[in-house]
Amino acid sequence: QNFKAFKESFLKHLACCAEQSPLLINSHTGRDYFSFSENLELLEISSTFSMDNNIVVAHETHRGRLGYSPADMRGYLQASDQFHVTADFSHWVCVSESMLENFQPELKETIKRSRHVHARIGHEQGPQVSDPFAPEWDYALQKFLSWWGDIVKVNLAMGASYLTFTTEFGPVP
Secondary structure (H helix, E strand, O other): OOHHHHHHHHHHHHHHHHOOOOOEEEEOOOOOOOOHHHHHHHHHHHHHHHHHHOOEEEEEOOOOOOOOOHHHHHHHHHHOOOOEEEEOHHHHHHHHOOOOOOOHHHHHHHHHHEEEEEEOOOEOOEOOOOOOOOHHHHHHHHHHHHHHHHHHHHHHHOOOOOOEEEEOOOOOO
16 A cells, blocks of 8 residues: 555544544554655644544554554654554564563653553564463563553553553454
């Protein structure tokens, strides 16, 4: 899909979502192959939409999308302070093949902007552990619980009236 078609679809779907008066819109914004300026334009469009409609649009940290990795997100965080995030750090852990030790500034800023959490526990070689309570995944469980706890603290400190979570675990279906 080219940028023009994506942008048209993005605007159409934002408007459609707004008709339902949601608390929040979780968006898989952009593409990893769009240019920085194209993805930044989508962030600007959604910021204007948010202000005009009083609806938070949170951009998910998802593979294949804008902000698919902490290194990619760095530029957007520096370029704009007008967008919110859906924290799905399972993708970042997988893409960076790390528990984000080398991305503390990006992680801290993203946590501050997080208004929705996609609560899935990833690991260095994949976006989802086989069993979050298995002893071999305890290090990942503890790390994700810590990040989610930080997001809760930030939202409480700023007086947010709500913070939403979407859980995901297990094989199809």
